[in-house]
Amino acid sequence: xxxxxxxGAGYIGSHTVYELIKDHQEVIILDNLSSGYMELVxxxxxxxxxxxxNKADVIRVxxxxxIDVVMHFAAKIVVxxxxxxxxxxxxxxxxxxxxxxxxxxxxxxKKIVFSSxxxxxxxxxxxxxxxxxxxxINPYGETKLATEKMIKWVSNAYGFNYVIFRYFNVAxxxxxxxxxxxxxxxxxxxxxxxxxxxxxxxxxxxxxxxxPTKDGTCIRDxxxxxxxxxxxxxxxxxxxxxxxxETMNLGSNAGFTVREVAEAVNAIAPLKxxxxxxxxxxxxxxxASNDKAKRILNWSPKYNLKDIVQSDYLYRKKISYK
Numbered sequence: 001x002x003x004x005x006x007x008g009a010g011y012i013g014s015h016t017v018y019e020l021i022k023d024h025q026e027v028i029i030l031d032n033l034s035s036g037y038m039e040l041v042x043x044x045x046x047x048x049x050x051x052x053x054n055k056a057d058v059i060r061v062x063x064x065x066x067i068d069v070v071m072h073f074a075a076k077i078v079v080x081x082x083x084x085x086x087x088x089x090x091x092x093x094x095x096x097x098x099x100x101x102x103x104x105x106x107x108x109x110k111k112i113v114f115s116s117x118x119x120x121x122x123x124x125x126x127x128x129x130x131x132x133x134x135x136x137i138n139p140y141g142e143t144k145l146a147t148e149k150m151i152k153w154v155s156n157a158y159g160f161n162y163v164i165f166r167y168f169n170v171a172x173x174x175x176x177x178x179x180x181x182x183x184x185x186x187x188x189x190x191x192x193x194x195x196x197x198x199x200x201x202x203x204x205x206x207x208x209x210x211x212p213t214k215d216g217t218c219i220r221d222x223x224x225x226x227x228x229x230x231x232x233x234x235x236x237x238x239x240x241x242x243x244x245x246e247t248m249n250l251g252s253n254a255g256f257t258v259r260e261v262a263e264a265v266n267a268i269a270p271l272k273x274x275x276x277x278x279x280x281x282x283x284x285x286x287x288a289s290n291d292k293a294k295r296i297l298n299w300s301p302k303y304n305l306k307d308i309v310q311s312d313y314l315y316r317k318k319i320s321y322k
């Protein structure tokens with residue numbers, strides 16, 4: 001396969017490029033480097049710097065490269081920022097994909113793997129399934145859902161086939177430790193907890209310990225970035241081999257409590273934990289079912305919580321003390 005990875009210099013995109021190259025596929029990357037890094041670009045990939053909102057940039061790639069399938073990871077993803085800057089999120093996340101689909105149509109490339117989000121489910125609770133209501137509660141989730149719908153309408157009109165993946169919290173780093181999450185301002189639990197054992201944070205705050213769960217703390221879904229990336233590789237193979245359009249969740253199918261995550265981090269080095277009150281709107285449990293991905297792609301997570309935490313720790317330690 002010759003795969004165009006849009007956003008291939010970012011966190012999830014770069015890991016997917018690594019998995020594609022391990023799978024002996026040819027990879028082309030298009031990235032504007034607004035949130036990506038050249039350090040994350042695999043040396044065997046062909047790199048183009050450009051913006052998918054600029055049609056000329058996209059045409060330049062399609063005119064030079066023969067492409068079998070496109071993967072999209074070029075979204076803005078910070079929820080609070082999306083609330084403050086909704087127009088920018090619609091422009092990047094929706095208009096960017098519209099331009100990409102338009103060029104794909106012109107060059108007769110009709111297979112796309114779209115990296116979406118479980119944020120499309122909104123204020124869900126328990127285990128999310130693909131046919132659950134989609135009622136996003138922020139512009140980030142809304143733009144992802146709008147893009148999903150656009151891809152589906154384009155598929156109906158022009159004979160495209162797609163795989164859309166939805167998932168929650170992604171963490172960890174490639175086993176090589178050559179790539180990982182490079183951001184300094186972190187919001188997700190696992191990298192935030194890791195900062196608490198490498199001297200970048202005083203403590204980890206746990207919000208609420210009186211939920212109806214096994215240890216009183218919230219249950220959330222976590223997936224190793226390499227597991228997520230490999231699912232996208234399987235999605236591409238599925239489409240190239242004649243698979244029909246599907247939307248699938250990717251997750252652990254069970255989840256982990258916040259306390260379990262803290263204990264996994266504390267097993268590496270002492271982590272100071274401070275208990276705080278519940279936050280408004282936090283459900284007791286939020287997990288993505290992976291039954292459909294298992295059935296269609298034969299995919300299930302390879303890495304456990306310990307693997308996720310250990311790889312994030314090793315990578316964060318590496319980049320923090322350069």
